[in-house]
Amino acid sequence: MKIIFCQLLSVLLIAFVLIAAGVPHHAGFVFIKRGTRDSLPADTIPLSKDSLDAPIHYKAKDSLIMQVQKKRLLLYGSAETKYKETNITAERITMDQETGIVEATKVTDTSGKAIGRPVMTDNGQSFESDTMQFNITTRKAKIYHTRSTYGEAFIGSQQSKRMADNTIFGFKNTFTTCDLDTPHFQFRAKRVKIIPDKLVISGPANLEIEGIPTPLFIPFAIFPITQGQRSGILSPQYVVNQQKGIGLENGGYYIGLGDNFDLTMRGDVYSYGSWSLTASPTYRKRYKYNGGLNLSFANTRFGDPSVKSEFSTSKDFRVTWNHSMDSKARPGVNFGAAVNFGTSSYNKYNVYDYNTRVNNNIGSSVTFSKTWQGKPYNLTMGLNHSQNLSTRDVSISFPDATFTVNTIYPFQPKEMVGTPKWYEKIGISYNTILRNQANFKDSLFGKQAMFDAMQTGMQHNIPISFSIPVFKTFTLSPGINYTEYWYTKQFNRKWDPNKPNLGTGTKGAIDTSYQAGLFAARDISASMSLSTALYGMYQFSKTSKIKAIRHVMRPTLSASYRPDLNSKNYYELQYNKEGDKQMVSRFDGAIIGVPSPGAFGGLNFGLDNNLEMKVFSKKDTTGNHEKKIKLLDGFGINGSYNLVADSFKLSTFSLYARTNLFDKLNISASGNLDPYQVDSRGRRLDKYVWQQGKLSLGRLTNASISLSTSFQSKDKKSVAKEAKIDSSLNVQGGDAAFAAQQRQLAQVRNNPGEYVDFDIPWRIDLSYSLSYTNTIIPDSGGVVKRVTQYVSFNGDFSLTPKWKIGLNSGFDFTNMQIAYTNMYISRDLHDFNLSINLIPFGTFRQFSFTISAKAGLLKDLRLNRTKQFYDL
Structure with missing residues (x-):
């Protein structure tokens, strides 16, 4: 021990000389290591154990x-010691060489802080802590x-003891996920045991809210x-149902089961x-693929078993699988x-989400695609499935x-x-x-009737085309x-007159x-089209805020001819007992379609327009102080004329228009005009309507218009949120991120009250749609x-920074x-989310109250009370 003390004293003297020489602050080290060699002769006296x-x-x-006699070192003012991986900082630190204990304490100022x-x-x-003692030798x-x-957890203890294996025993403890110094809630337990990176185990615990025991x-x-x-x-x-x-x-x-499964x-x-x-197994391999499978089985028994008239059973299953590469x-x-x-009854009895319940159609798609590098070939193969839960109709297409x-x-x-050339x-x-496709009822799945309903078809298409400029302004x-x-x-x-x-x-x-x-x-056709673009502009005076209006017209005219190659595949079919007949194909209902009967030789025409306006703008940063505004993104008309038809040569006219006014209001409209007259019985006549004067x-015959817009206050944290989203996407990879986003969006749509953005004080989305149909019933003269x-x-709005009210209707x-x-x-x-959801109208009425912890560690600490439509 004398040798050790002399060595320690020598080091302290050297440190004192360095400090006197002007070394900033007070820093040093103590180094005592067995077997250390340098240029001096080896010390033959062994070090103590x-x-x-x-x-x-x-x-x-x-x-x-340095208290030499007491073998103690006292550090004052932002003191710090480091031994291996252990680092201690405090206002005051005392190191005792005799006991190997490092004691750290705080101090208080004149205000008691x-x-x-x-x-x-x-x-x-x-x-x-307020005070701690660390034994360097035993590491306790x-x-x-x-x-x-x-x-996410914060654990407080009046007194705790840390063992050499890092296990901690605490006395008079609190546990919470609230990050405030005075937490909103906490569990209070007399004794706890903490196994780092594994578990926190406690005896009897009491929940406190705002410091009040419950x-x-x-x-x-x-x-x-x-x-x-x-x-x-x-x-x-x-739950109670x-x-x-x-x-x-x-x-x-x-x-x-590891990082991948x-x-x-x-x-x-x-x-x-x-x-x-x-x-629900899930699998993933970074930069390769990811996916998940859900296999669900349910045995549902409704009503009181003691009342047979009100008791029913249903056995259902559901399979979902998502995979992305x-x-x-x-x-x-x-x-x-x-x-x-x-x-078909799984959603009815086992799903409580409104959007899923009212959706009568479900579908599946499995797709494989390959593109040959440097070659013009592309191959896509898939399996497709669609199912109507109301009619129980199923359609499966494989291979496709x-x-x-x-x-x-x-x-x-x-x-x-x-x-x-x-x-x-x-x-x-x-x-x-x-x-290859089969359409059948779900009760026939896997049976012979399903295979009898199967159809197979193949379609080949070979187009040959080229384009050449004509007179510099036209394209042929x-x-x-x-x-x-x-x-x-x-x-x-x-027609069978005796068939029921x-x-x-x-x-x-x-x-x-x-x-x-x-x-x-087979079918063959030849065509030739001519197109161009015409520009017109009207300029206003230099003092006007409107600088100019530009109109772009894009007319197209094409001629086509298709010979009659399929009349042999059509025949007259009686479809009612009155003897009325119509032409039908022997391949009607085929999954790849049927070629049209008769010959066609005619003209197709169309006119598309675009309207823009240039106005004065103070916000323009280019120096021109001008801004382009789209008045109409597109509006036009399309039609055709059959030169070889014996009647009704002119087709109906298709009109359309679309625009986005002020980058806020989306408007789209479409309609169809029938150029032919009708008689008093509702039958079309081969006479144009303008021939009536x-x-x-x-x-x-039909028209539709739709409008949509949205408004919201500015989100001051939008830049930070976008950066956070981008970083998460970079970590996951494109396909994996897309799949994760879809799952999260579905969860948000199903539970809007639990996923709200409190940083946006208000938001509103509006949409309006109108459709009109004018149908004439033949042989009756009636018009529907x-x-x-x-x-x-x-939309939603915030009453306060913490309260938000929303409505979808x-x-x-x-x-x-x-x-x-x-x-x-x-x-x-702060530590919890509270949400109240109400569906007051319709068949699927619902009321739910949910309060849940934010921290993932306490995600099971959740109170939910939901009353479905049959409980109200």
Whole structure:
């Protein structure tokens, strides 16, 4: 020990000389290490077993005092010591060489405010206290009045003891996720045990709110503080349902199986016998792929089993699968899936979200695509499924394949020299579609009737085209298009006067049979189009705020001819007992379509317009002080004239218009005009309406107009939010981020009250739609006119920075009734979110009250009370 003391004294003398020489502040180190060698002869006297094996670094801002006789070192003013991974900072630190204890304390100023509270950091853990003692030799510590941070958790203890293995035992403790010095809530427990990066275990604990004890006691508590993925129990939620009884919902177990895979098992159970089970594995590989699968089974028992007339059962299942592939995983190859398949009654009995319940259609899509690098080939293969939950109709298409050869120029030389000749611009491409589809009722899935309903077809299309300039301002585009259809079934339909008609309940219906085999039909057409652009401008005076208005017209005119190659595939079919007939194809209902009958030789014409205005603007930064405003993005008319038809040569006129006024109001409108007259029985006559002396292009058969706009106050934190979103997208990768966003958006739409932006004081979205149809019923002279109008609005506003009220609703002017309405109130409680959701109208009425903790650590600390439509 004398040798050690002499060595320590020598180091202190050297430090004193350096300090006297003007070294800023007070800094130094103590270094005592076994086996250390330098240029001097080796010391043959062995060091004691209690000597340290690493240096102690220390510094102080105010002063440093060495008490040689007591073997103590005193540090004053922003003192700091560091031994291996342990770092201690405080206003005052005392190091005792005899005991190996480092003691850190705070001081108080004249106002009683604490200065320099001790903080110990060790292996990523942080402890803040009033007083602490750390034994360098045993690595044990005593900490008084400490507050420690473990991820989202804050643990305070009047006294705690830290063991050598970093395990901590606390006495008179508090646990909370509130980051305030005086937390809004906390659990108070007499004794706790903390296993770093694993668990916080406590005995009996009492919940305090705003420092006031509540009647809520728990016999013990286990709080996981593991960072990253961890397996564990998912706490269920207690519910009361008048149809299913008392139950526990969403309880289960989470299994973490590494960074690339995990599994969630959840289930529901009710007192009347209903139960459900859902397995949800997810998988991911960064920059490769990610996806998730949900397998749900439910056995639903409604009503009291003791009352047979009110008791019913239903067994259902549902399968969903989402898969996305990162675009960088295999350039040129992509595979994605969005599968949603199940029984028609699953949503009715097991889903409480309004949007899911009212959606009668579900569908699936699995797609594989490949693009050959440096080649013009593209291949897409997929499986598609659609299902109507009301009618129980199912449609499955597999395989559904498309092969495309992009436009190639066979007469173009490998090296272009000079201006290309006209024939070098000739381009040819190829496209083929293979489709195999079955339409059936869901009860026939997997049965022979499903396979009997299957249809297979293939379509080939070869377009040849090129374009050449004419008179510098026109573009002439000739082209030839050849299409061939392959079928595996040919339908034969005939009127059977003795067959029962299920629709009318009388005799007389169409009898359908089919012949299997390989059948073909083909179609060819030639066309030539001429297009140009005309510009007109009107300029105002220099003193006017309106500088100019520009009008752009883009007329198109094309001639086309299609010979009659398919009359042999059409025949007359009687469709009612009166003997009326119509022309039908032997391939009607084919999944790849049928070619049109008869010849066509005519003109197609169209006119598109664009209107812009240039105005004076003080906000312009280019120096011109001008701004362009789009008055009309587009408006025009389209039609055709068949030169070889024997009647009704002129087609209907299609009109359209669209604009976005002031970058706020979106307006779009469309309509159709029939240029032919009708007689008193509602039949079309081969006479134009303007031949009656009327100034009109035709009779309006249908029209629609829609308007939408949105307003909101400025979000001062929008820049920071966008940066946060961008950083998260960069971490996840494009495809993975998109899938995650879709899941989050669905959750937000389903629970608007729990996901509100308190940084936007108010927001409102408005939309209006109007549609008009004018249908004439032949042989009766009757006219059916139908007008539908619908307005929808949604928005919210903040009563205070913490209170927000929102409303999503609409009004149906046709039925004169309020549409689906959802009202919600949200309150930011700092550590908790409170939301009230109300659906007051309609079949699926609902009221829910939810209060939940924000911290993910306490996500199971959630109170929810929901009353469905059948409970009100």
